[in-house]
Amino acid sequence: MTSLVVLIISSALLLGITLWKRKSPAMLREIPAFTRLYRTLGLSVEDGTRLHVSLGSGSLLDTSGGSALAGLAMLRIIAERTSDSDKPVVASAGNPPLGLLMQDTLQAGYQAAGADELYIPTMGRVTGLTPFGYAAGAMHISKNEDVSANILVGHFSSEVALLAEASDRENVIMIGASDNLTGQAVLFASTQDALIGEELFAAGAYLNADDSHTASLTVQDILRWLVIVALLVGAFAKFAGII
Amino acid sequence: MRVLTAVIAIAAGSLILGGYFLPALADVQTLLLNWAIILAGVAVLVGISNLISVHTDKISRREKGSAYSALLVIGLVATLSFGMILRPHHSTMKIVMNGIIIPAEASLMGVLTISLLYAAIRLLRRRADLMGIIFLSTAALLLFGSATMPLGDIPLIGTLLRPWVTQILALGGARGILIGVALGTLTTGLRVLFGADRPYGGN
Amino acid sequence: MSDMIKCPSCAENNLPDQEFCQYCQTRLQPLTDPLDGADAPIKPGQAPTKKNTAELEPILPQWLRDARDSARKDDQQATQQNLQQPSQLKPASSAKDLLAGLQSQAGDDEEDDMPDWLASITGVNSKPIKSQTESFAVRWVELGGKDDFAKDESDGSSSDLAGLKSSEPQPDENNEVRDWFRNLGNPEQAQQPEQSDSTDSDLPDWLRVTGSQNEKSKSADSADHSESGVGEPPAGIISEEAESPSDSPKPNQDKSFEWLKSTVPATSSREEIPDWLSNDAAVPPAFTAAEDESAELKDAQSNGISDRLETVALQSPSSLTAVEDEPSGGISDRLKAVEFQSPIHTESEEKTIEPAQDADTLGWLDTFQAVSAYQPENSLAQVDFTPLDFAEDFQASDNMDGLFTDIPDGLLSTLEAPPSSLPTADTNSEAIAPDDQPSWVESMRPVDSDISELSSNFPADQTVESSGVLAGLSGVLPSGLGFAQMSRPKAYSTKLQVSDEQLAQAALLEQILAAETAPVPIASFSVLRTSRSLRWFLAFIVFVMITIPLFMRTQMFSLPVGVPMDVNGALQVAQAIPESAPVLVAFDYEPARVGEMEAAAAPMFDQMILLRHPHLTFISTNETGAILVERFISGPLAVHNYQSGIQYLNLGYLPGGQMGIRAFAQNPVVTSPFDMSLSSAWDSIPLEGISSLSQFAALIVVTDDAEAARTWIEQTESARGAIPFVVISSAQAAPMIQPYYESQQISGLVSGLYGGALFEQYNAGRPGSARAYWDAYSLGMLLAMALVLVGGLWNLALGLRERVAAGETQ
Secondary structure (H helix, E strand, O other): OHHHHHHHHHHHHHHHHHHHHOOOOOOOOOOHHHHHHHHHHHHHHHOOOEEEEEEEOOOOOOOOHHHHHHHHHHHHHHHHHOOOOOOOOEEEEOOHHHHHHHHHHHHHHHHHOOOHHHOOHHHEEEOOOOHHHHHHHHOOHHHHOOEEEEEEEEEOOOOHHHHHHHHHHOOOEEEEEEOOHHHHHHHHHHOOOEEOHHHHHHHHHHOOOOHHHHHHHHHHHHHHHHHHHHHHHHHHHHHHOOO | OHHHHHHHHHHHHHHHHHHHHOHHHHHHHHHHHHHHHHHHHHHHHHHHHHHHHHHHHHHHOOOOOHHHHHHHHHHHHHHHHHHHHHOOOOHHHHHHHHHHHHHHHHHHHHHHHHHHHHHHHHHHHHOOOHHHHHHHHHHHHHHHHHOEEOOEEOOOHHHHHHHHHHHHHHHHHHHHHHHHHHHHHHHHHHHHHHOOOOOOOOO | OOOOEEOOOOOOEEOOOOOEOOOOOOEOOOOOOOOOHHHOOOOOOOOOOOOOOHHHHHHOOHHHHHHHHHHHHOHHHHHHHHHHOOOOOOOHHHOOOOOOOHHHHHHHOOOOOOOHHHHHHHOOOOOOOOOOOOOOOOEEOOOOOHHHHOOOOOOHHHHHHHHOOOOOOHHHHHHHHHHHHHHHHHHHHHHOHHHHOOHHHHOOHHHHHHHHHHHHHHOOOHHHHHHOOOOOOHHHHHHHHHHOOOOOHHHHHHHHHHHHHHHHHHHOOHHHHHHHHHHHHOHHHHHHHOOOHHHHHHHHHHOOOOHHHHHHHOOOHHHHHHHHHOOHHHHHHHHHHHHOOOOOOOHHHHHOOHHHHOOOOOHHHHHHHHHHOOOHHHHHHHHHOOHHHHHHHHOOHHHHHHHHOOOOHHHHHHHHOOOOOOOOHHHHHHHOOOOOHHHHHHHHHHHHHHHHHHHHHOOEOOOEOOOHHHOOOEOOOEOOOOOOOOOOOOOOOOOOOOOHHHHHHHHHHHHHHHHHHOOOOOOOOOOOOOOHHHHHHHHHHHHHHHHHHHHHOOOOOOOOOOOOHHHHHHHHHHHHOOOOOEEEEEEEOOHHHHHHHHHHHHHHHHHHHHHHOOEEEEEEOOOOHHHHHHHHHHOOOHHHOOOEOOOEEEEEEOOOHHHHHHHHHHOHHHHOOEOOOOOEHHHOOOOOOOOOHHHOOEEEEEEOOHHHHHHHHHHOHHHHOOOOEEEEEOOOOHHHHHHHHHOOOOOEEEEHHHHHHHHHHOOOOOOOHHHHHHHHHHHHHHHHHHHHHHHHHHHHHHHHHHHHHHHHHO
16 A cells, blocks of 8 residues: 555656646756766767667566666667767667667657668667676677767666776776666776766756656655655654554 | 557556556456566567677678677577577586586676776776775775685674674665665656656657 | 048158148158059058059160060079078968967958957958057058158167068078179179279269268158159058068069169160169168178178178268278178168177167168068068068069069169269269168069079179289179179078067967967866776786685685574575475576575585475576576586486576566466476476465575565565575675565575585585685685775875876866
């Protein structure tokens, strides 16, 4: 029942705030990784290089599906924003169903930008079926595809260090975000700007996707405060022997 | 077509979600989940075909590293053929597993060890701030506490400090992060459920 | 105020209708009507109009026609000579070391964005130059200012101009000086060698008269100069040169030589030409262009410049006196004195020419200064106004037509006078009008330079000199019409002589232009460069430190002591399983971590099999899990000889992840009906009588992922009932699984090699894999800790040092 209440509240907040955000744009705090990402998009277009968006090996059928969906949303935005680039975005994934959606998202992004011809099916790749196999296949993209930046958004574990290593060797900018704690720790140590925690899900709002992304950030903040209050109240109740 | 896909996606998601709360929808939820499991299995084949098409395309265009692509395609086809013909528990498949897959992945794990060491050493040059120092100090502490000395556990660090850090400090922070991730996952899923995000081809 | 006229002499403002200055009585209005149409004076920024003067060529004197023919013939040859001496003939516009880059930078700028003085420097089209201090309402009379003519050596503008003299063209300028000297001196020398018997006789009579008349001419009315038609606006000349160096000579030549052309028919006598030409035309501009005086004079001495030539240069009476008093060896001093009348010289040079800089300096010589020192505040604009620009462009034969235009009346009278006779003072004073000379002299200068090159082919006179400084020498004087070249041009220093103030101004100008054109730095993200050597070092030392204990099978490090609660729970589950009870085992780890996971799981399975002989059923949500099961059975558990389908069963891969686990927990028979051999799994011995998850004796999850463990825990919670649940995890996943043990959702937890080693101690050291790895593990951990600490501190110091250095740089 608790989960149902949370779900209903979240849905109502999301819908209401989405409509409200259309009239009142939100002010977002500065996150260096997104500033870097925003600049990287422009740089790749200007210098005619390619962006590599990697969605990790998260499955759409488990809890890592949230990060996979966030990665797909970012891929859609990036594909649309870089549709005027000489070289289209190359995307990789380590999960076959995610690979299918990845190709579909790429195509939809180019269609939205009016550049259908830019879509090449092989630009969306499933590079491996295991996390390390996927990393081994994706780490060569930055070396052989004239990539200027690796954008990793999705479910990554410690294998993300291999991708960071490849980016470092090729002096390629790397922006990483993972829903996995191990992956976040590795990204924190390996990259200049790592997205920690729920910052992964803020990419759409920072890239000006639409109002729903901004509204979802507001909903997350509200729910976070509710969780904080619940934790404090529960701890106090436990300490007081009420529960 | 886009409307149809959106309707199907939203309906399927709503039914599966409703199955968690409404017993009447449990059977529908199970049915849809079984379909999803089958589709996921088929998607593996699609993913494999994508892998083959990407690398055959590189071979045909004689791109840089096309020799490795050829090796990959040959190995993939051979392994798939042996597995389907001989079954996975056959000794040949064990040889393939023990002689190729496991050593290759273990080697990657070894490389990962060096990469993580390298990243940790260079961390303070990249970000010489308090968080970097705390991060590195914690890592060094856990490394030291995980080992033993010739005379036994490292006193205080291995027996008390390391468990306290991993199970209290690190775990508390990890829980907070995971709660944030869960909230993000929740709102992302709701956006997909409402059709605001359509990673299935719709605009 | 808009119609006020500023007097060129006293700089006072006058009413526009005044013909003469009310303060100094200087003529303000030119006697001639304003030129308009095709004859209008060329204004700054205006492209010169090419004039066809070929029809006038028949009326040219024979010597000039010969010179023109020679010029045409030798034009290509001269070009080749220029190519052979690129350093000497480098275009002046590209030879300004100090202001190098101004031209290119200015070329990119819009005209409106550039101040006038800057436009003049860079050579782009600019607006008419105006003084900043001058009122816009004041209109300058294009006669040249009085102050300009009487430039004082201490005048800042003069020094500025001297400093701005281009370095590269100096050899050419000096060439012009010499050629010019030679061309002036040789005609009479060749035709009347007997006149050089003594020092006095070196001076032609007309020159003496000219010298005596110079004092008179200094006080002559400037209106006379304007009447001569030479009143080319200095500003216009300078601006034209600055704006289009390649085209600028044309208007100058056209304007300057039209009068000459018109007067030449009256003086067709060939013998008369050298007098006026040597006297008036060539000397001043050459001196204006000369720079390195001492070297020049030495060169002149060595080349045997005639005495008469030297005296031509000396227009000052005092200088003439010095010439008369000095022996032949004093030629250089006199030449210095004349050359230094130009404002373009250094202070050190001024000290050597004090006699020539007296107040009685000839007025006509002052006009040369006026030309060069015009527009003091715009002195930088004269950078492009270099003799080389004239010389190069004047090589075009068409430009020779302009030679015969605008000969001043005073000069015409000089031409008409017999060279052997002394010209009258009046005639000479009219001929050498101070205000007239700057423009036409400036225009004549390229002629000399050009002709000197043309005349280099003339044979030298082999006559032996009988008197004078050249007594006894032969062939030192040219025989051909006074244009023979005596020696090759001498290379001079290309150093630009500028004062500190000019340097500062030029530096400021460069800074301004650089600031305009320099890209604005954008804050960029720093990228730490990779270090392959560090990687190789780490790989080497880790490989060595880990493989040595492994191969030597050392047991220096003791195994961990004590049994944590979570491990103890797993130990109790392993010991509490009923005999031959069915146990479900989920294998969810990657092949990359097979070493750690097998070492962690083997002790518990070994103990279970050893004590209770359970029937094991394996399933995996990982694609490679099924094969890893086979490896585990045939590897660490090989001693138990478990047979598939009898003691254990491999259900293989369970697709769907979390959903698959949930479905399996709800109905395992439907979800995974077959085993790896495609046989009916639930009819086999290990699963005999089992149809649900709760019928298993225990559930063991072997995983390297906390998410997988959490999924199994959560999704099977309702289906598994109260059966024991043990998680064997990798070390990295253990902290996230630990809370499930704390909350008693799982019965036990064995994490990593550490947990395996603990479990192994309670299993009589079986199977021994944890012990085999433990030394390498502990050594590797300590090594990693040391590397992280030392390397981290070292990189911290490096990073701080780099930041400090970067801060100092900024």
